[in-house]
Amino acid sequence: MRKFRYILVLFCIAAGFAACKKSSSSNFDVAAQLAADTAAIRAYIVKNNIPALKHESGVFYQIIAPGNGNVEYKPSTLVTAHYSGRVLGNTATFDTTEGGAAREFPLGGVIAGWQIGIPMIQKGGTIRIIIPSYYGYGNRGTGPIPPNSILDFNITLTDVY
Structure with missing residues (x-):
């Protein structure tokens, strides 16, 4: 029984130290990533002749x-x-209602x-939004969306209430 207690205490101490470990996301530079995303978006809309505007937040849009x-x-x-949503420059959609x-x-x-x-x-409006990673899923990504994805x-809004 005493051996079990020692093992349990050691496990709790190890878990405590593991919880204190800094994650790699704490070193993430949001401003640098937003600047890189903005440059990539600008290059993409110029190359593809997309008449998008930049919102003060950094999101690009075309109404x-x-x-x-x-x-x-x-x-x-x-x-x-x-x-329909896709990673910028990719023709495959990662999510759609089509x-x-x-x-x-x-x-x-x-x-x-x-x-x-x-x-x-x-209601009835259609917009194209090109979203820097910070306003999407950031440096964590999700499912088929890699980290830092634009x-x-x-x-198209079919209803609003």
Whole structure:
């Protein structure tokens, strides 16, 4: 029994030290990554002749159709949208509603790039947003999206309430 206690105490101490280890993300330079993303986005939109504008946040956007309405967006605003998303410069989509039903979500429950871009349009509107990694999934990535990925979305709002 005494041996079990010692092993348990040693395990707890080891776990405590492991929890104190600095993660590699603590050394991540957000400003440098945002600058690199911005340069890559600018090069991409020039090369592909995309008439995108830069929002003060750093997100680039192209309003294809503004839509109709006068909704004042809040984090609790529900939006229903058709969309397709890909990593910038990649033709393969990592997520899409094409061929399916539009998806509904609260605006406050999506990535920051969407929270910045979607309020620029109303119901029936379409926007293309090119999102620096900081406003997407950052240096952690998710699923098929690698860390530090610039995201490129086409979004059409079918409903806003």
